[in-house]
Amino acid sequence: MNPYRTTRSHIVAGVLALLLGTMGMHKFYLGYFNTGFAMLGVSIVGGLLSFGVATAVVGLIGAIEGIIYLTMPQPAFDETYVIGKKEWF
Numbered sequence: 177m178n179p180y181r182t183t184r185s186h187i188v189a190g191v192l193a194l195l196l197g198t199m200g201m202h203k204f205y206l207g208y209f210n211t212g213f214a215m216l217g218v219s220i221v222g223g224l225l226s227f228g229v230a231t232a233v234v235g236l237i238g239a240i241e242g243i244i245y246l247t248m249p250q251p252a253f254d255e256t257y258v259i260g261k262k263e264w265f
Contacts, residue, residue, distance in 0.1 A: 186253035190246035197238015198231055202245070203263070211263045241265055 184206055193202035200215030215234050222230025244265055245253060256262050 182250055182254050182258070184254070184258050186245045186248055186250050186257075189253075189257070190242045190244075193238045193242030193245055197242055198235040200234075200238070202238065202241065206257055208261075208263050237265075 189202050189205055192205050196202070198215075198219050200212040200219070203209075203212035203215060215238070219231045219234045222234075241264075245257075248256070
């Protein structure tokens, strides 16, 4: 019997990052609330102050993280982002 049990899906995290990465929703899903609020704040406030440039940068970060999450096998994803608590790519 294998005691390994996943708590967060790399597919859900990847899709959230691709679709809602600008708002940091994948970070909230993974339990990284401070990072999620930082991405959300930079996206909103920074986007207003920089005419959308900061929002585009946060969206690009979300897209990159989404691709990384989707291309990783579930055990490696768990080891890195769920157990290891690595917050950024």
